[in-house]
Structures are given as C-alpha cells and as structure tokens.
Amino acid sequence: SQQGEEDPQALSIQEGENATMNCSYKTSINNLQWYRQNSGRGLVHLILIRSNEREKHSGRLRVTLDTSKKSSSLLITASRAADTASYFCATEGSGGSEKLVFGKGMKLTVNP
Amino acid sequence: DAGITQSPRHKVTETGTPVTLRCHQTENHRYMYWYRQDPGHGLRLIHYSYGVKDTDKGEVSDGYSVSRSKTEDFLLTLESATSSQTSVYFCAIRDGVNEQFFGPGTRLTVL
Numbered sequence: 352s353q354q355g356e357e358d359p360q361a362l363s364i365q366e367g368e369n370a371t372m373n374c375s376y377k378t379s380i381n382n383l384q385w386y387r388q389n390s391g392r393g394l395v396h397l398i399l400i401r402s403n404e405r406e407k408h409s410g411r412l413r414v415t416l417d418t419s420k421k422s423s424s425l426l427i428t429a430s431r432a433a434d435t436a437s438y439f440c441a442t443e444g445s446g447g448s449e450k451l452v453f454g455k456g457m458k459l460t461v462n463p
Numbered sequence: 464d465a466g467i468t469q470s471p472r473h474k475v476t477e478t479g480t481p482v483t484l485r486c487h488q489t490e491n492h493r494y495m496y497w498y499r500q501d502p503g504h505g506l507r508l509i510h511y512s513y514g515v516k517d518t519d520k521g522e523v524s525d526g527y528s529v530s531r532s533k534t535e536d537f538l539l540t541l542e543s544a545t546s547s548q549t550s551v552y553f554c555a556i557r558d559g560v561n562e563q564f565f566g567p568g569t570r571l572t573v574l
Contacts, residue, residue: 381561382561384561384562391568392567393555393565393566393567393568394506394553394555394563394565395565396562396564399560399561439505439506443561449511449513449519449557450496450508450511450521451561451563452508453498453505453506453507454505455503455504455505456505456506
C-alpha cells in the first residue's frame with residue numbers, strides 16, 4: 352500500500368517560476384526521499400531528508416519535512432523546461448526498514 | 464545509470480508462458496529490488512534481495528519469483544505470465560544510506 356501521497360497530481364507552470372510539490376505520509380519514518388522520472392526512463396534520486404532534519408537544499412531544490420504533520424514539500428526554484436518530469440516521494444520506515452515505499456507520483460510540466 | 468542494466472528492455476509474450484527478466488549491477492551493492500510501475504499505482508515493490516540467496520517478498524509478490532545466485536545478478540521470473548502482469552518493471556540497487564539507483568526498465572506486454 353502506498354505510504355506517500357503527492358499533491359498536486361499534476362502541475363503546469365512557466366519556465367522561471369517556482370514549483371512546489373507536497374507529500375503526505377502515514378507512519379513514522381527514518382527518512383523521506385524525492386525522485387524524478389523522465390518519460391520512459393528509470394527514477395533518479397534527487398534528495399534525502401532524515402527525520403531529524405527540517406530543511407535541506409541541493410542546488411535549485413529545497414526540501415522541508417514536518418514530522419508532526421507527516422508531510423514534506425519539494426520546491427524547485429527558477430524552473431526550466433528540462434525539469435519537466437514525474438516526481439515521487441518515498442519513505443523509509445522507522446526502525447531501519449530495508450524498503451522504500453513510493454507515492455504514486457506527480458507530473459510537472461514546465462512550459463518554455 | 465549507476466552501473467545497473469536490465470534485459471530485455473522490451474518483451475512481448477503470450478499468456479501462460481514463463482518469462483525471466485534480468486537485472487545486472489556492477490556496483491557490488493548488497494540490496495537489489497524489483498518494482499513494477501503501472502498508471503495510477505506508482506511504483507510497487509515485488510521482491511527484494513539483501514544478499515546472495517537471501518530474498519523477501521514485497522507488496523505485490525503473487526505470481527512472481529526471484530533468484531540471486533551471485534551479487535551482481537537478480538532475476539525476476541513470471542512462472543506463467545498473465546495479462547495483469549503487463550507493466551514496466553524496474554530494478555534498483557541500494558547504497559548504504561538507502562538511496563536507490565534504478566535501471567532503465569523493462570516494458571513487458573502479455574497478450
């Protein structure tokens with residue numbers, strides 16, 4: 352069963368705008384990760400945030416985690432057409448699970 | 464793609480035939496995973512392996528079996544393929560932090 356649920360399911364923006372995607376989950380986690388998938392390709396790891404972290408940055412990506420609300424957000428600043436992809440959040444359960452549970456993903460379209 | 468390949472990349476088969484998909488890694492990672500991806504369902508774990516000859520079931524393991532006789536190879540077998548197993552199959556490997564690296568996928572069509 353899916354743990355993470357991305358919101359919105361689809362987002363269309365113009366190049367240069369910021370894109371914010373949200374993920375909600377249900378159980379306690381060790382970490383939460385975001386992945387990107389370009390059409391017809393495998394998923395690519397973007398960023399990992401641990402349960403004791405509140406915010407993390409990587410280039411144009413900013414991830415926040417609110418464990419009290421069981422939610423995370425991924426912000427992509429100054430979006431580019433190349434950011435067009437599907438984005439997934441994935442959670443590793445607390446207690447050192449060997450597995451990740453992925454959400455259903457959301458589609459981001461960045462129009463040039 | 465992080466030293467992970469899948470074969471075949473595309474396969475069309477008929478209902479009732481056995482199918483084996485192969486995942487090969489050059490990273491020497493202990494953990495390997497098989498997922499299927501379907502519209503509306505996202506990525507769902509089929510089976511995973513935590514070492515040679517050590518495997519465990521995932522969320523949607525019915526109708527699938529796996530084998531891992533050496534570190535670099537993880538095989539997924541559909542003993543008797545059904546149309547509901549038409550999907551895109553992804554293999555992944557895991558580093559020490561549980562970040563996963565995915566292969567390019569295998570598109571399987573069962574007629």
